[in-house]
Amino acid sequence: MTTLHQLGEREVIRRLAKLLPGRADVRVGIGDDVAVVAVEGGHRDFLLTSDAVIEGTHFLPGAAPEQIGHKAVGRVLSDFAAMGGEPLWALVDVVANRDMPLKRLEGVYRGAAKLAGKYGLSIIGGDMAGGPELQLHVFGVGEIPKRSAVLRSGARAGDVIYVTGALGGSLAGKHLSFEPRLEEGLWLRESRWANAMIDISDGLATDLGHILEMSKVGAEISADAIPVSTAARKMKTGRTSLEHALFDGEDFELLFTVSAEKQPGFESSWKDVFKLPCTAVGRIVKAPRGIVLVDAAGKKKSLKDAGYEHFSG
């Protein structure tokens, strides 16, 4: 019998999606950072997304409660950021052991409420259930002007590929304390800079792969240009810091593409508005699909041929 692990997440989602009925008011269904649905007669679309954080998988039992709450809400906010949207409401389902101290759960909610409040997200309900370990399932609703969401499918050959911040090594702490890039995502959408956008939850290589697949294009990225975080440089895992920057998940930075002719204007505008670094890491090229890594000497190697594929599975 085929297991979920054998198929991989992408294929499992593709097969499940085939089982589901559609509706005429769905603008973007399964396959982007969030679903986009039309509001009848309105001037805006709703954005719907949900995310789970589970003890032992997304955080360790000893993690600070406030950070667990921060992460649960932050993941959902990061998905809104990736569309250029604005958060509105959230429901939170909590699965918790009945012997858990109330104080810990209050800490989780304080962390969740603090980040939610900062970005105008109101937590207005949810459910509680008993279970072996702590789990938070956050379902978020956001909004965006009608038909303006920045999708994964908008990248065109020639586009410059950008990432915000620095990548890799989030396990050292950033995965619990990251800032969702809502302001940046909103600005990128409002100023019409970004053609395609995603947040980096599964690692640069995997998430760029999602853009390539949905846009039916390829990419060349420069190994030297990739902004490697200090945390990635300090990791002692036997992998290079570049490998951490390419393959580590949970950076929650934005990855997006900008038309080549807009590059100078975009880069100077970004610097006028944000202190956060934004780095050009490569270019979108015509299919065949896949990511080609260009080293300092100009030598090209497909990420797959370089033996990297096992990391991203």
Ligand SMILES: [Mg+2]
């Ligand atoms: Mg996402």
